[in-house]
Amino acid sequence: MKSQKFTILSIVLILIVSLIGIASAEFWYCANDGERINYCNPKIPDRTCESSLGCKYCMSDSSTSTCFNSGNWMKCNANAPNCEFNNGGPDSTPLNFSIDDPDNNAIYNTRAIMFNLRSNKDASYYWIDNINGRGRWNRLGSRLKLFSKKVSFKDGLNDITIKAVASNGEEILFARSFYVDSKKPQIKKTWPTKDFTSGNFGVEFSEENPKSLVLKYGNSAKGIKTRNVNIAAECVLDKKKYSCDLNVNVNEFNGQSIEYWFELTDIANTKAESKHVWIEVDTQLPIINNPNSFYNQTGKSVYFKINITEKNFDEITYFDNAQRKPVAKKLCTKLKDGLCEKKVTFNKGYHDVDIQVIDEAGNSIALNIKFDVV
Numbered sequence: 001m002k003s004q005k006f007t008i009l010s011i012v013l014i015l016i017v018s019l020i021g022i023a024s025a026e027f028w029y030c031a032n033d034g035e036r037i038n039y040c041n042p043k044i045p046d047r048t049c050e051s052s053l054g055c056k057y058c059m060s061d062s063s064t065s066t067c068f069n070s071g072n073w074m075k076c077n078a079n080a081p082n083c084e085f086n087n088g089g090p091d092s093t094p095l096n097f098s099i100d101d102p103d104n105n106a107i108y109n110t111r112a113i114m115f116n117l118r119s120n121k122d123a124s125y126y127w128i129d130n131i132n133g134r135g136r137w138n139r140l141g142s143r144l145k146l147f148s149k150k151v152s153f154k155d156g157l158n159d160i161t162i163k164a165v166a167s168n169g170e171e172i173l174f175a176r177s178f179y180v181d182s183k184k185p186q187i188k189k190t191w192p193t194k195d196f197t198s199g200n201f202g203v204e205f206s207e208e209n210p211k212s213l214v215l216k217y218g219n220s221a222k223g224i225k226t227r228n229v230n231i232a233a234e235c236v237l238d239k240k241k242y243s244c245d246l247n248v249n250v251n252e253f254n255g256q257s258i259e260y261w262f263e264l265t266d267i268a269n270t271k272a273e274s275k276h277v278w279i280e281v282d283t284q285l286p287i288i289n290n291p292n293s294f295y296n297q298t299g300k301s302v303y304f305k306i307n308i309t310e311k312n313f314d315e316i317t318y319f320d321n322a323q324r325k326p327v328a329k330k331l332c333t334k335l336k337d338g339l340c341e342k343k344v345t346f347n348k349g350y351h352d353v354d355i356q357v358i359d360e361a362g363n364s365i366a367l368n369i370k371f372d373v374v
Contacts, residue, residue: 026075029068031055033167034122034143040067048122050143050167096120097164097172106178109268111155113178115140115162117147123164127151130159130175143167155180181209181268188241190262196280196312196361199250201260203229203274204243209267213244217260222252224259253281282361286310289338291367294355300347300373304331304355306340312360316340321352331355348373 031037031049037057038046049055058076060069100116102108117125117140125140125147141147158180163173185207192200201215213229227248229235235244250258258281262274288294289307296303306316316331332340355367 026058026060026071026079028076029057029059031057038067040069044070048143093121095123095164095166095170095172097123097174099162099174099176102176102178104176104178107268108178108180109182109266109270111152111180111182112150113153113180114150115147117162117164119145119164119166121145121166123166125162125164127160127162130161131157133160137163153180155182179267181266181270183208184270185210185264185266185272187262187264187272187274190260190274190277192279192362193277194279194360196282196359197250197258197260198281198283198361198363199248200245200362201248202243202245203262204241205262205264205272206241207264207266207272208240210242210264211267211269212265214263215246215248215260216263217248217250217258219253219256219258221256229262250281251283254283256281280312280361282312282359282363285363285365286313286357286359288357288365288367294367295369297371300345302344302346302371304340304342304344306332306355306357308335308338308340308357310335310357310359314358314360317356317358318344319354319356320346321354322350328356346373 029037032054033049033051035055036046036048057068058071058073060071097117097119100118101114115127122143122145124142125144126137127140128135128137140149140151156179157177159175159177161173161175163171165171186205188204188206190204191202201217203213203215205213210231213231213235215227215229216224217227218224225248227246229244229246231242231244234246235242257278259276259278261276264272264274287309289309290305294304294306296305308316313335315333317328318331319328320326331342331344350372351370353369353371355369356364357366358364
């Protein structure tokens with residue numbers, strides 16, 4: 001029995017000695033500002049050093065180099081009063097800050113602008129409006145190496161400064177200027193809206209920053225043609241609306257149907273397209289077959305008998321330039337067997353009358369007569 005008790009006691013002593021031999025050693029670990037400490041025990045939350053002077057932690061040996069075990073402070077003070085790893089204290093690494101977004105001098109079609117910022121160590125990020133900021137900095141994020149988030153800006157020019165600030169007070173600033181055009185261009189209306197054109201087209205649109213305006217016209221037989229509109233020369237700005245009139249040579253489509261539409265693009269490359277319209281092309285002038293014998297004057301009355309060749313006839317008007325307040329008046333809106341016949345009475349005096357024959361495409365031809373009524 002004594003022999004067995006001695007044996008058991010010997011084993012216990014050997015185990016105690018062995019456990020003492022493998023017991024973990026306590027030490028102080030000094031971390032730099034911003035350095036993250038990972039604990040092996042999942043119940044102990046990881047921590048990050050947040051001091052420009054560095055941080056000091058009591059640790060014990062672990063079986064892995066990727067995490068730490070929490071140590072006993074009394075043993076740390078007894079065993080190793082100083083840091084075992086001399087990497088603590090103020091961080092002397094220079095701050096390196098870069099901006100991936102927003103781009104300088106860029107044009108955006110949305111008010112939500114992506115900010116992608118990066119630095120080589122944890123930093124706080126800010127931005128300020130250099131135009132209307134009133135000296136106030138807006139915080140974006142704190143103690144981050146990477147920042148990625150959208151920030152809302154107003155339409156128009158935005159002039160800002162972005163800065164990164166390290167915990168030791170070191171900071172880097174970058175200026176950024178960009179333009180926001182989030183409003184889509186709008187084409188209000190186009191013309192002609194009737195059935196014919198001789199090459200005259202027009203458009204009305206709203207857009208603060210128009211970049212280009214293009215007229216497209218044609219058909220499958222001859223293809224689609226393109227006409228770039230000179231906005232500065234061919235358009236008039238009234239308040240916030242542009243009105244544009246232009247003439248296009250459409251002789252090759254005479255007597256044919258064509259399709260036309262406008263495409264408007266702003267500086268942010270946002271496009272608007274007008275309604276597609278089908279019209280007939282008529283580029284031929286009306287023909288007056290009796291230019292030397294189309295009227296006869298008797299006293300105050302002038303008898304008109306104008307012989308016209310025009311399949312798309314619209315109207316004939318007359319305009320007395322000798323009147324104090326001359327206005328255009330209609331002579332005929334229909335032809336009977338190609339003739340416009342009408343009697344017009346004039347007041348006493350001298351008369352200088354323009355006769356104009358107009359077709360539905362807007363083509364016109366004019367005659368002039370002068371006479372006296374006594």
